[in-house]
Amino acid sequence: MISLEAFYVAATLAALLQFLRLREKGLLPLVSGLALLAMAHHQGEWFAARPWHLAAGVALLVAVAMLSPRSPSR
Numbered sequence: 001m002i003s004l005e006a007f008y009v010a011a012t013l014a015a016l017l018q019f020l021r022l023r024e025k026g027l028l029p030l031v032s033g034l035a036l037l038a039m040a041h042h043q044g045e046w047f048a049a050r051p052w053h054l055a056a057g058v059a060l061l062v063a064v065a066m067l068s069p070r071s072p073s074r
Contacts, residue, residue, distance in 0.1 A: 008038035026066035033059035 012034040019027040033056045040052030 003041070005038055005041040008034055008041060012038055026063065029059045029063035029066060033057075033063055 012031060015027055015031045015034055018024075019031055036052050036056035036059055040049040040056060043049035043052065
């Protein structure tokens with residue numbers, strides 16, 4: 001059975017490859033958020049993982065803001 005840590009490592013690598021292929025700067029917060037989630041799931045207990053989950057949430061919120069389409073100026 002695949003662990004969540006392995007899943008987030010694989011997702012981080014996939015997002016990193018997409019960044020290298022497209023050079024889209026908006027993917028960097030996504031890569032970092034997924035890497036932080038992998039580190040959070042690597043921790044042995046929930047209390048030790050809390051700061052990593054918080055940092056991942058912030059990074060993924062930045063990714064959402066950066067990847068959201070901009071409305072044209074009028």
